[in-house]
Amino acid sequence: MADWAPRCVRRHRGEEPAWLGVLLACASTYMIVTGIVYNLLLRGIENPSTVVAWADEVLHLIGPALLLADVLFAPRRRPLRWAAIWAIIAFPLAWSVYTLLRANTITAPATGNAWRYPYPFLDPHLQGGYGGVALYIAAITVCFTAVAAAIVWASRARASRR
Secondary structure (H helix, E strand, O other): OOOOOOHHHHHHHOOOOHHHHHHHHHHHHHHHHHHHHHHHHHOOOOOOOOOOHHHHHHHHHHHHHHHHHHHHHOOOOOOOOOOHHHHHHHHHHHHHHHHHHHHOOOOOOOOOOOOOOOOHHHOOOOOOOHHHHHHHHHHHHHHHHHHHHHHHHHHHHHHHHO
16 A cells, blocks of 8 residues: 555554454453353343344354454454453443442333342342342453453464464
C-alpha cells in the first residue's frame, strides 16, 4: 500500500486498533463465561422465555465455542495489555450491581412475585439471602477474571510467536 494512504487504510494489513482489541476481548470473555455459567449452573432449568430449545444451545454452547476459537486462531490479533482485564470485568460487575438494585422494583410476570431476578443464583429469596448471592457473584467474578487473563495471555503469547 502506498505511503501516502491514510493510516486507517494502511492498518487493515496489520493488527486491529487497540480499542477494538479490547472490545473483542470483552465479547469473547462474556460469551465464554456465559457458556461456562450456563452449563454449570443453568442447564436443565426450565426457562419459560425459550421458544425453541436449539436457540439455547446456539447461544450457550456454539457461540462460546466459536468465540474461543476466535481467541485462539484469528489472524493478526493485537497483543493486549494486562490492564485490559480491568476494562473487561468492569461491565459484568456494574451489571450485577444494577441488577440487584433493580430486581426488587419489578414484578415478575410469570410468578407475580414483587421481584424479578434474571437468574436463580442471583435471587436472594432462593439463595438464603444476599450472602449466598455474594458468593455466586464472587465466584463468577473470579471466572470472568480468569477467562479475561487467559485471553490477554493468549493474545500476548500469539504475538510473541510472530
